[in-house]
Amino acid sequence: MSSPQASIDHRVRLAAFEWLEKQTQIHGDVLPRELLAQGFFFEGKRVPFVGPQGIFKPKILPEIPLSIITTIEGPYDDSFDVNNLIVYRYRGTDPDHRDNVGLREAMERKIPLVYFHAVVRGKYLARWPVFVVGDDRKALAFKIDADSQVLMARREYAVSEEVVPPRAYATIMIRQRLHQQSFRQRVLQAYREQCACCRLKRVELLDAAHIIGDSEPEGIPAVRNGIALCKLHHAAFDSNLFGIRPDYHMEVRKDVLREKDGPMLIHGLQELNNRKIILPTPSKLSPDRKLLEQRFEEFRAAG
Ligand SMILES: [Zn+2]
Structure with a gap:
């Protein structure tokens, strides 16, 4: 040198x-x-x-x-x-x-x-x-x-x-990063970089959530086992505050619906009830209905 x-x-x-x-x-x-x-x-x-x-x-x-x-x-x-x-x-x-x-x-x-x-x-x-x-x-x-x-x-x-x-x-x-990032990027791209629940488009606040967690055998890193969610809706989905039915409509847990609180709870969660999620393009990348059904059972059991 x-x-x-x-x-x-x-x-x-x-x-x-x-x-x-x-x-x-x-x-x-x-x-x-x-x-x-x-x-x-x-x-x-x-x-x-x-x-x-x-x-x-x-x-x-x-x-x-x-x-x-x-x-x-x-x-x-x-x-x-x-x-x-x-x-x-x-x-x-x-x-x-x-x-x-x-x-x-x-x-x-x-x-x-x-x-x-x-x-x-x-x-x-x-x-x-x-x-x-x-x-x-x-x-x-x-x-x-x-x-x-x-x-x-x-x-x-x-x-x-x-x-x-x-x-x-x-x-x-x-x-490891290649696998994680590939899943994240493919899911976000499919959902046109927005939250499937609330349309938030701030990429820093978006996650590629698993429908079935990757610790389970069905929890494969495929786009059809994924859904783009903002941080709030990712955490809410993982904690079963709301669920996504196999017909792609959201269902908010009953006790959350009954709660009285400010605008964040109303707009952030309660108004999701019975609304349809945003689907990806192309639509063949939409969440797998069988996986949603399996996950929705879990939500039902929690509520
Ligand atoms: Zn959101």
Whole structure:
């Protein structure tokens, strides 16, 4: 890291990690493509994170790519090998294409990269620093490690300090987040980013609720077992203050209907009674009636 080129490489990566840290504090760990395409400014020059290809090197960096993107929307497990390494396919079939050469360089010089994995079209889970640790010319793929040397890089690149994670922890986290975020993003998209009960459209206040909880065997992470709800209605639904009938109408629990209180109770809960929920587009993504029926039984038993 003594030549001027090496030092510019180091400083750009440092700035990139800092910027990502800030953005994830604002947006969470799923970032929209437009934001990544804009990127940040480094000494007056714009540094984007994504381009038309999966392996991306902004102009400012002399040789080594800054980021790699997996755009396939699941099945996620195909992107990981048995050792919890990310399997990242070559660009094309020529091992000596300059993008592939760039990643090989990153491996040899242990330069950290940013990894983006699409959870839905145009939205990416971001992880950094990751390292290229293997090159399989036969399989036309690199192996990417999100775990090893991460701590070293955190110090060197001043990425926020964390407790020493056990081996494979970071990769397991990535997989978990991919599953959670994929469910959340697909459900919110289906419901056009609004609460199915009250139409609230503040994304920060929206959840992808499970109809049947994911601890139960039927609680699969499919959109048809999900419903977009605001925080209030998510909590109210989970506590059986109201239920959703298989005909998509809401039923407020009797004791809640009888209660006397201010406008929040009236508008927030009591007025939901017998109203139809907002259904997703396309309608084939509507809540599965069998799952609703099963869940409604639970609501009945509670009321
Ligand atoms: Zn709501």
